[in-house]
Amino acid sequence: MPLLWLILIVLVLGAAGYVAGRQRAMSSAGGDPRHLHSLPVYYGSNVALFATVPALLVLVVWLIAQPMYIDRTVAGEIPAADIPQGSTLGLVMSDVRRVAEGLDLAISQGVMTAEEEGALVAGESGIREKLAQVGVALGSDVSPITLASARHYRDMTATGNLVRDVLVLLLAVGGFGYAFSKTNRDFRARNTVEHAIKLSLILSASIAILTTVGIVLSLVFNTVEFFRLYPAAEFFLGTTWSPSFGGGSSLGVLPLLWGTLYISFIALAVAVPIGLFAAIYLSEYASPKVRAFAKPLLEVLAGIPTIVYGLFALLTVGPLLVSAFGDGGLFGVNWMSGASSVSTAGLVMGIMLIPFVSSLSDDIINAVPQAMRDGSFGLGATKSETVKQVVMPAALPGIVGAILLAASRAIGETMIVVLGAGAAARLSMNPLEAMTTVTAKIVSQLTGDADFASPEALVAFALGMSLFVMTLCLNVLALYIVRKYREQYD
Amino acid sequence: MYDNPNLERKVAQNETKISARNVQVFYGDSQAIKDVNIEIEARTVTAFIGPSGCGKSTFLRCLNRMNDTIDICRVEGEINLDGENIYDKRVDPVQLRAKVGMVFQKPNPFPKSIYDNIAYGPRIHGLAKNKADLDEIVEKALRRGAIWNEVKDRLHAPGTGLSGGQQQRLCIARAVATEPEVLLMDEPCSALDPIATSQVEELIDELREQYAVVIVTHSMQQAARVSQKTAFFHLGNLVEYGDTGQIFTNPKDPRTESYITGRIG
Amino acid sequence: MTDATANTPKHGTSLYTESPRVKKRNAAERRFQIYGIAAVATGLVFLIVLLTSILSNGVGAFQQTFVNVPIYLDAAKLDKKGERNIEDIKKVSTFGYQPLIDDALFAIVEENVSPNPLAKPKDTKALISASAVAQLRDYVIAHPEKIGETVDFRLLGSSRVDGYIKGRVTRESIARDKNINAEHLDIVDVLREKGVVKREFNMAFITGADASESRPEQAGMGVSMLGSLFMMIVVLVLSLPIGVAASIYLEEFAPQNKWTDLIEVNISNLAAVPSIVFGILGLAVFIQFAGLPQSAPLVGGLVLTLMTLPTIIISTRAALKAVPPSIRDAALGLGASKMQSVFHHVLPLAMPGILTGTIIGLAQALGETAPLLLIGMVGYIASNYPTGPLAGFMDPNSAMPAQIYEWAKRADPAYYERAWGGIIILLLFLITMNIIAIILRRRFERRW
Structure with missing residues (x-):
C-alpha cells in the first residue's frame, strides 16, 4: 500500500473518531452537554488522538529504522571479495539501492512484469537499458552480486512494508476502539487531552536538548573516525596545515588556531573600546534625543548579515588597507600584498561586534542601581569619576561576561574570515598577512569534492569539535557570570 | 530615646547658612515647587515634613543641585549658600556638592570595601596628602559616623556586607568624610528598623554641632525628636516654617494643624 | 536671624571660582565625554561607510547595457524547408542564430562608424552577450510567423561593454583582455551617441536565474x-x-x-x-x-x-x-x-x-x-x-x-x-x- 494511502486512512480514522467520540459522549449524557465531565470537543479529540498518534508515531519510527536495518543486513551479506577494486562497500550499497529502486519503478511503470524481473540475469538481459528507460542511470553494468543483493533488498523491503502497514492499521483501529469504549459521561476527557497537549509541549522544549545531542553526536562520531585515520597528537600539536586530497596531508590545527585567535583579538581590540565607550556615553551622558537616534542606528550594524560584512571586507576594507600599506600605497611601504589579511578580517569583525558589545554593556550598565550613582554625585564626584570608580567596578563582572560572549562570536564567525582573511595557514605575527581560521577551513574542507571518508574531509569535524568546545566554554562561563551579576541587583 | 530636649534649646543666635528666594521647580510642564522662601541656619537640624508628593524631597535635592541629573527638571529662583547663589552659571555642581553632602533614603554603599567607601570622597576631592593622612580621615569619619567600633577590625570587608543600620551610618560617615558644611538627609531612616533608627537619630543630633543638617522625614515623631526647626510642605508650597516646638504645639496655619493631628497626609 | 550676605565662605573658597583641582577634574570629565562621543561617532561612521559602499557599488547591478538591433530573421537559415513547421524550426540550434546577430550588428556598425574598424561580422561578437542567441531562438520558436521579417531586438550587451558604460572597464584595463579591444570601445562610444547602445533598468537581475561564470551580464537573483x-x-x-x-x-x-x-x-x-x-x-x-x-x-x-x-x-x-x-x-x-x-x-x-x-x-x-x-x-x-x-x-x-x-x-x-x-x-x-x-x-x- 502506498505510504500516502496509509497516512490518509489513519487520518480518516482520526476524523471519524472525533465525530464518534463526541456523539457517544453526548448520547451517554442524554444529549445535554451539562451532564458531561468535559466539553464534548474533548471527547472527540480524545478518540481522534488515540486513533492517530500511536499509529503515526510507529510509522515514523518504522520509516527511519527499516531502511537502516535492511541496509545493514544486505551489506553484511556482500562478501568483501566481491567489492571491485577501487570501490567501497558504501558505493556498492548505493548501487544496490539504485537497482532495487529502479526495478520497483520499472515494474510499477509497466516496463517489465514481475515475472520478467524474476527472469533477469545479471550482465545479459540489458538491465541497465531497462532501468535507464525509467530514469535510473547506472554507471556500469549490474554485477551478479549487486543484482542478488538488490533482489534481497526488494524482498525485505516488501515484507517490511507489509508488516508496517498491518501494524499501523491495527494500532489505529485499536486506539480508536479503546478510546471509544472508554467514552462515557463520567470519563475525564479534558484531563487526557490536556495531558497529551502537555506531552507535546514537553517534547517541543526537549528539541533544544535534541539539537545539542545532535551536534555533539555528529561531531563526536566523525571526530573519532578522523582520529582513527590521523593521529590526534599530530592534529593538536602540528604546526603545518597542508591538506592534499591525494593523501599525505599534514593537518596541524595550531596555525588555524593562531589565525582564529589573532583575528578575534584584533576584532575585540576594535569592538571593546568603541562599544564600551559608546555604551557609557549613551547610557550616562547622551540626552534622550541623541540616545533615541544613535542607539538604533548602531544596532543596525548588528542586524546586517555576516555575508555583507564579508563582502565589505573583501571588496572595500581590504583594497583600502592595500592602498595604505601596500606597494605604492599612501605610506610608501610595501607591507601588504593582497586584500585578504588578518587586519582586514579583524577590523570588519570588530565593526560587526561594536553593537553586540555596546548593547550588552548598555543593559549591564543600566542594571547598576541609580542609588549608586546618586551616592557618588552626592559626594561631589563628577560623572566620569562616578562611571570609572563606581559604575564600572559594579558592572565589571557583567561586562567581562559580555566581552567573553563577543569573543565567542568572533571565534565562531565564518563568512568574514572566509572572504576577508585569506586561505593560507601560517604562524606569523604580521597583521597585514593573510591567515586562515578554524571556521574558514571547515568550510573549505567540506565544500570541496573530497570523499567524506577521507581524513581531509573528516578533519573538518575535528575542527568543528574544537570550535564547539572553545565557544561552549566561553559561553557557559559568560552566561554564568552574567547570571550571577544580574542576581546581585535583582 | 530621649524626651524631646530640643524644644527647650534656644537656637536663635545661629547665622543663616542657606537662604532660598522664590524657588520654583518644574518637571517638564508640571510644577513641583511653588515659590518657596526659606532660611536654613547653621548648626541646626531643620526638618522638612509633609504628605507624600508635597515636594519636600524635591526641594531638598535642589539644595545641592542633585536635580541636575534629571533631564526634565528645571529650577527657577535663587538659593544662596553663604551668600553665593548656587544656581549661578559660574558654580560647578561638583564643587557645591563637596560642601553640601547628601545621605539618601536607602543606604547605598558602593560595592567596595568599607575603607574605600569612606576614602572615595577624600580621594576625588584630593583632601589627603598621603596614605597616613587618608587613614586618619577615614578613622575620623567613621568615628563621627558612630560606626568605628563596629567596623574597625574589618575595614577591608565589603560595605555591602553590613546590616541596614550600619550601612546607613556608613553612608553618613562617607558624606562626613568630605568635610561638608551642610548635610542633606532624604528620609535616612525609612529603610531602617527602630533600633537602627534611634542610633541614626542620636548621630544626627551629634552632627548638629558642626554642620547644618536638613532632614526630610515622613515621621512627625522623628521631626519632633531631632530637629530644632521644622518646615511643613503641602502640594509644593512651603506652608509654615518655624521652631519645631511652635510648629508642633501651636501651628499657625490650619493645614499644618490638620496634618499634625493626622487629618491630611 | 542674621543677614546671609554677611557670611564669608568657611573653606575660604568661593563657589564662583573653580579651584585648580576642580579645573583639572572637569578637564578629565570633558576628555572622558569626548571619548564617548568619538566612540559613538566612529560606530556611526562605520555604518555610513558600509551603507555607502553597498549602495555605490550595488546600484549598478540594477541597470544593464542593452543593444537595440533590428535583426532580419532569414528564412533560408532558420527554416530551410519553408514549411514553418515548428519541429523543423526547433532543429536549428542556437549556433545557427549567431550569424544573424553578427550580420545585423555589423550592418549597424558599418552604417554608423566610418571607417569601420571591424574586418568581418564575427568581430562584433565582443559587443553582445553570449545569451543573445538563446533569446533570439526562443523568440523565433514562440513566433514562427515572424520568420522572414525584420524584428527589433533588445539584446544584452556583453559584460565588458556593460563595464565600459558603467566605468568599471577602461581602455587601460583591457590592454591584455582577449575578449575585447579598443576598437570595440570606439564603436560603443559612437553607438551610444546614436542611441543604439543604452543603459536601462534591468528587471532580469531581480527575477532572473543565475548564469554561468562567463556571463555575468545575464545573472539574476x-x-x-x-x-x-x-x-x-x-x-x-x-x-x-x-x-x-x-x-x-x-x-x-x-x-x-x-x-x-x-x-x-x-x-x-x-x-x-x-x-x-x-x-x-x-x-x-x-x-x-x-x-x-x-x-x-x-x-x-x-x-x-x-x-x-x-x-x-x-x-x-x-x-x-x-x-x-x-x-x-x-x-x-x-x-x-x-x-x-x-x-x-x-x-x-x-x-x-x-x-x-x-x-x-x-x-x-x-x-x-x-x-x-x-x-x-x-x-x-x-x-x-x-x-x-x-x-x-x-x-x-x-x-x-x-x-x-x-x-x-x-x-x-x-x-x-x-x-x-x-x-x-x-x-x-x-x-x-x-x-x-x-x-x-x-x-x-x-x-x-
Missing part, C-alpha cells in the same frame, strides 16, 4: 530568492509552533527541576553556538544520516529552524512573562484549567510579542550564510526555476546569501557588482521584515 522563500516557509512552519510550545512549557508548566534547568541552559547556549556548527549538524544528520538531498531548501530550512528556535523561544518567553499573573489568576478563578487559561488568555495577549520575535528570528535566518555552505547550497548554479512546490523544497537550489557568496567568489569582477546588488535586495527584505516587526510592536504593545 530570482531563483535564489525562491530558494530563500522555500527555506523561510520551512523555518516559519516548524519554528513558530515548536518555539511557542516550548516557551509555553518552560514559562507556564515546567517544574523547577534539573531537567528544566538543563533545557534552559541548553537554549541560551544554542543561541550562542557558531552558525557553522549548525551547518555541520545539518550535513551529518540531515544529509549523511537521514539521506535528505544535498542543496535542497528543505534541508536548509531545517538547519535554519534549529538555529532560529532559541531566538524565538527567548522572545516568546519574554512576551509570556510580560502578561501579568492577574490574568492567569482571573481565568483560574473562574474554574478554567491551567491549559485553558494559557491557551484562551495568556497566549492571545502575548501574540504580538511572539510574532515580533518570530519575524526578527526569520530575518536573522534569511541572512544566514555559513551553514548553507556546508549543506551544498553554493558551488551550484541556480539556473532553473523550481518546477513546482514540491520541487521547490526538494530540488537543489541556492539562497540569497549563498548566491551573493557564490558571486563574490567568481573571478570576473563584473560579478562583484552583482554581489553588491544582491546585498541591496537582501537588505531590502530585511528592512521590510524589521519594519513590520516594529509596526507590530508599536501597534499592539501593551503596558501593564
Whole structure:
C-alpha cells in the first residue's frame, strides 16, 4: 500500500473518531452537554488522538529504522571479495539501492512484469537499458552480486512494508476502539487531552536538548573516525596545515588556531573600546534625543548579515588597507600584498561586534542601581569619576561576561574570515598577512569534492569539535557570570 | 530615646547658612515647587515634613543641585549658600556638592570595601596628602559616623556586607568624610528598623554641632525628636516654617494643624 | 536671624571660582565625554561607510547595457524547408542564430562608424552577450510567423561593454583582455551617441536565474530568492509552533527541576553556538544520516529552524512573562484549567510579542550564510526555476546569501557588482521584515 494511502486512512480514522467520540459522549449524557465531565470537543479529540498518534508515531519510527536495518543486513551479506577494486562497500550499497529502486519503478511503470524481473540475469538481459528507460542511470553494468543483493533488498523491503502497514492499521483501529469504549459521561476527557497537549509541549522544549545531542553526536562520531585515520597528537600539536586530497596531508590545527585567535583579538581590540565607550556615553551622558537616534542606528550594524560584512571586507576594507600599506600605497611601504589579511578580517569583525558589545554593556550598565550613582554625585564626584570608580567596578563582572560572549562570536564567525582573511595557514605575527581560521577551513574542507571518508574531509569535524568546545566554554562561563551579576541587583 | 530636649534649646543666635528666594521647580510642564522662601541656619537640624508628593524631597535635592541629573527638571529662583547663589552659571555642581553632602533614603554603599567607601570622597576631592593622612580621615569619619567600633577590625570587608543600620551610618560617615558644611538627609531612616533608627537619630543630633543638617522625614515623631526647626510642605508650597516646638504645639496655619493631628497626609 | 550676605565662605573658597583641582577634574570629565562621543561617532561612521559602499557599488547591478538591433530573421537559415513547421524550426540550434546577430550588428556598425574598424561580422561578437542567441531562438520558436521579417531586438550587451558604460572597464584595463579591444570601445562610444547602445533598468537581475561564470551580464537573483522563500516557509512552519510550545512549557508548566534547568541552559547556549556548527549538524544528520538531498531548501530550512528556535523561544518567553499573573489568576478563578487559561488568555495577549520575535528570528535566518555552505547550497548554479512546490523544497537550489557568496567568489569582477546588488535586495527584505516587526510592536504593545 502506498505510504500516502496509509497516512490518509489513519487520518480518516482520526476524523471519524472525533465525530464518534463526541456523539457517544453526548448520547451517554442524554444529549445535554451539562451532564458531561468535559466539553464534548474533548471527547472527540480524545478518540481522534488515540486513533492517530500511536499509529503515526510507529510509522515514523518504522520509516527511519527499516531502511537502516535492511541496509545493514544486505551489506553484511556482500562478501568483501566481491567489492571491485577501487570501490567501497558504501558505493556498492548505493548501487544496490539504485537497482532495487529502479526495478520497483520499472515494474510499477509497466516496463517489465514481475515475472520478467524474476527472469533477469545479471550482465545479459540489458538491465541497465531497462532501468535507464525509467530514469535510473547506472554507471556500469549490474554485477551478479549487486543484482542478488538488490533482489534481497526488494524482498525485505516488501515484507517490511507489509508488516508496517498491518501494524499501523491495527494500532489505529485499536486506539480508536479503546478510546471509544472508554467514552462515557463520567470519563475525564479534558484531563487526557490536556495531558497529551502537555506531552507535546514537553517534547517541543526537549528539541533544544535534541539539537545539542545532535551536534555533539555528529561531531563526536566523525571526530573519532578522523582520529582513527590521523593521529590526534599530530592534529593538536602540528604546526603545518597542508591538506592534499591525494593523501599525505599534514593537518596541524595550531596555525588555524593562531589565525582564529589573532583575528578575534584584533576584532575585540576594535569592538571593546568603541562599544564600551559608546555604551557609557549613551547610557550616562547622551540626552534622550541623541540616545533615541544613535542607539538604533548602531544596532543596525548588528542586524546586517555576516555575508555583507564579508563582502565589505573583501571588496572595500581590504583594497583600502592595500592602498595604505601596500606597494605604492599612501605610506610608501610595501607591507601588504593582497586584500585578504588578518587586519582586514579583524577590523570588519570588530565593526560587526561594536553593537553586540555596546548593547550588552548598555543593559549591564543600566542594571547598576541609580542609588549608586546618586551616592557618588552626592559626594561631589563628577560623572566620569562616578562611571570609572563606581559604575564600572559594579558592572565589571557583567561586562567581562559580555566581552567573553563577543569573543565567542568572533571565534565562531565564518563568512568574514572566509572572504576577508585569506586561505593560507601560517604562524606569523604580521597583521597585514593573510591567515586562515578554524571556521574558514571547515568550510573549505567540506565544500570541496573530497570523499567524506577521507581524513581531509573528516578533519573538518575535528575542527568543528574544537570550535564547539572553545565557544561552549566561553559561553557557559559568560552566561554564568552574567547570571550571577544580574542576581546581585535583582 | 530621649524626651524631646530640643524644644527647650534656644537656637536663635545661629547665622543663616542657606537662604532660598522664590524657588520654583518644574518637571517638564508640571510644577513641583511653588515659590518657596526659606532660611536654613547653621548648626541646626531643620526638618522638612509633609504628605507624600508635597515636594519636600524635591526641594531638598535642589539644595545641592542633585536635580541636575534629571533631564526634565528645571529650577527657577535663587538659593544662596553663604551668600553665593548656587544656581549661578559660574558654580560647578561638583564643587557645591563637596560642601553640601547628601545621605539618601536607602543606604547605598558602593560595592567596595568599607575603607574605600569612606576614602572615595577624600580621594576625588584630593583632601589627603598621603596614605597616613587618608587613614586618619577615614578613622575620623567613621568615628563621627558612630560606626568605628563596629567596623574597625574589618575595614577591608565589603560595605555591602553590613546590616541596614550600619550601612546607613556608613553612608553618613562617607558624606562626613568630605568635610561638608551642610548635610542633606532624604528620609535616612525609612529603610531602617527602630533600633537602627534611634542610633541614626542620636548621630544626627551629634552632627548638629558642626554642620547644618536638613532632614526630610515622613515621621512627625522623628521631626519632633531631632530637629530644632521644622518646615511643613503641602502640594509644593512651603506652608509654615518655624521652631519645631511652635510648629508642633501651636501651628499657625490650619493645614499644618490638620496634618499634625493626622487629618491630611 | 542674621543677614546671609554677611557670611564669608568657611573653606575660604568661593563657589564662583573653580579651584585648580576642580579645573583639572572637569578637564578629565570633558576628555572622558569626548571619548564617548568619538566612540559613538566612529560606530556611526562605520555604518555610513558600509551603507555607502553597498549602495555605490550595488546600484549598478540594477541597470544593464542593452543593444537595440533590428535583426532580419532569414528564412533560408532558420527554416530551410519553408514549411514553418515548428519541429523543423526547433532543429536549428542556437549556433545557427549567431550569424544573424553578427550580420545585423555589423550592418549597424558599418552604417554608423566610418571607417569601420571591424574586418568581418564575427568581430562584433565582443559587443553582445553570449545569451543573445538563446533569446533570439526562443523568440523565433514562440513566433514562427515572424520568420522572414525584420524584428527589433533588445539584446544584452556583453559584460565588458556593460563595464565600459558603467566605468568599471577602461581602455587601460583591457590592454591584455582577449575578449575585447579598443576598437570595440570606439564603436560603443559612437553607438551610444546614436542611441543604439543604452543603459536601462534591468528587471532580469531581480527575477532572473543565475548564469554561468562567463556571463555575468545575464545573472539574476530570482531563483535564489525562491530558494530563500522555500527555506523561510520551512523555518516559519516548524519554528513558530515548536518555539511557542516550548516557551509555553518552560514559562507556564515546567517544574523547577534539573531537567528544566538543563533545557534552559541548553537554549541560551544554542543561541550562542557558531552558525557553522549548525551547518555541520545539518550535513551529518540531515544529509549523511537521514539521506535528505544535498542543496535542497528543505534541508536548509531545517538547519535554519534549529538555529532560529532559541531566538524565538527567548522572545516568546519574554512576551509570556510580560502578561501579568492577574490574568492567569482571573481565568483560574473562574474554574478554567491551567491549559485553558494559557491557551484562551495568556497566549492571545502575548501574540504580538511572539510574532515580533518570530519575524526578527526569520530575518536573522534569511541572512544566514555559513551553514548553507556546508549543506551544498553554493558551488551550484541556480539556473532553473523550481518546477513546482514540491520541487521547490526538494530540488537543489541556492539562497540569497549563498548566491551573493557564490558571486563574490567568481573571478570576473563584473560579478562583484552583482554581489553588491544582491546585498541591496537582501537588505531590502530585511528592512521590510524589521519594519513590520516594529509596526507590530508599536501597534499592539501593551503596558501593564
